[in-house]
Amino acid sequence: MRSGPLLRAEGVVKKFGGLTALDGATVEVKAGFFTLLAGPNGSGKTTLINVITGLLTADGGRILYEGRDITKLPPHERRRLGIFRTFQTPRLAQRLTVLDNVVVGALERERPALGRWYGRERELEDLAFRALKLVNLDHMWDRPAGELSGGQMKLLELARLIVSGARVMLLDEPAAGLNPALAKELFKHLKNIASSGVALLVVEHRLDIAVDYADYAYFMHEGKVVVEGSPREVFENPLVAQIYLGG
Numbered sequence: 001m002r003s004g005p006l007l008r009a010e011g012v013v014k015k016f017g018g019l020t021a022l023d024g025a026t027v028e029v030k031a032g033f034f035t036l037l038a039g040p041n042g043s044g045k046t047t048l049i050n051v052i053t054g055l056l057t058a059d060g061g062r063i064l065y066e067g068r069d070i071t072k073l074p075p076h077e078r079r080r081l082g083i084f085r086t087f088q089t090p091r092l093a094q095r096l097t098v099l100d101n102v103v104v105g106a107l108e109r110e111r112p113a114l115g116r117w118y119g120r121e122r123e124l125e126d127l128a129f130r131a132l133k134l135v136n137l138d139h140m141w142d143r144p145a146g147e148l149s150g151g152q153m154k155l156l157e158l159a160r161l162i163v164s165g166a167r168v169m170l171l172d173e174p175a176a177g178l179n180p181a182l183a184k185e186l187f188k189h190l191k192n193i194a195s196s197g198v199a200l201l202v203v204e205h206r207l208d209i210a211v212d213y214a215d216y217a218y219f220m221h222e223g224k225v226v227v228e229g230s231p232r233e234v235f236e237n238p239l240v241a242q243i244y245l246g247g
């Protein structure tokens with residue numbers, strides 16, 4: 001496993017008019033690690049994800065990927081490097097089977113060289129099936145995606161990301177709307193995905209339920225990282241409690 005970070009956002013500044021949403025935020029994401037990005041509402045978490053994907057242009061700081069400065073790359077080129085994000089609502093083909101939804105994800109990755117899969121459909125399905133196994137959806141492989149529960153659709157979207165060659169996954173509140181038990185179930189799968197070698201950065205403000213699954217945590221406040229360390233250390237830091245209570 002690589003020891004340096006795959007991705008580093010360094011001293012990122014982002015202003016919206018007179019409001020400073022990011023005020024020199026620095027985070028690192030390592031391959032094989034599940035990294036948590038926590039903080040109260042409005043602390044800049046989503047803005048940071050948007051700057052990392054290139055959806056927003058930073059006013060200061062830089063984004064490094066494998067040590068290379070990608071601050072000026074447009075979003076589609078960052079995607080090509082393997083930097084992916086999910087959206088609140090999964091984008092799935094409802095009438096295709098669960099397995100075929102993942103196969104389509106794999107084909108998207110190979111778009112310039114689709115022909116190379118002719119006669120190798122079996123191999124492609126095996127790849128898709130392995131991704132389904134990672135998120136515990138393999139038993140549903142032949143069901144239409146439209147029949148899945150909301151939580152299962154999120155898992156299917158993650159399986160698609162796995163086969164589409166994501167090396168960095170940025171997930172903005174993937175457990176939003178899930179009760180604590182289901183959220184923990186999701187975090188368990190996220191831990192497996194990270195262990196498979198992906199650099200995973202997950203926005204979640206409920207530190208208490210994520211603490212046992214993540215490897216590292218950043219806590220943001222007013223556009224800065226104010227506490228970082230093991231999730232347990234961050235969770236138990238008095239400043240963190242104070243900020244949440246104050247908010």
Ligand SMILES: Nc1ncnc2c1ncn2[C@@H]1O[C@H](COP(=O)(O)OP(=O)(O)OP(=O)(O)O)[C@@H](O)[C@H]1O
Pocket residue numbers: 016019020021039040041042043044045046047048205
């Ligand atoms: N497009 C925008 N235009 C103006 N202000 C914005 C914009 N996007 C975010 N902001 C402001 O920037 C600050 C940081 O917002 P951001 O959404 O990044 O916080 P967050 O930590 O993700 O919060 P939440 O947990 O509520 O999603 C907030 O004050 C927000 O109102």
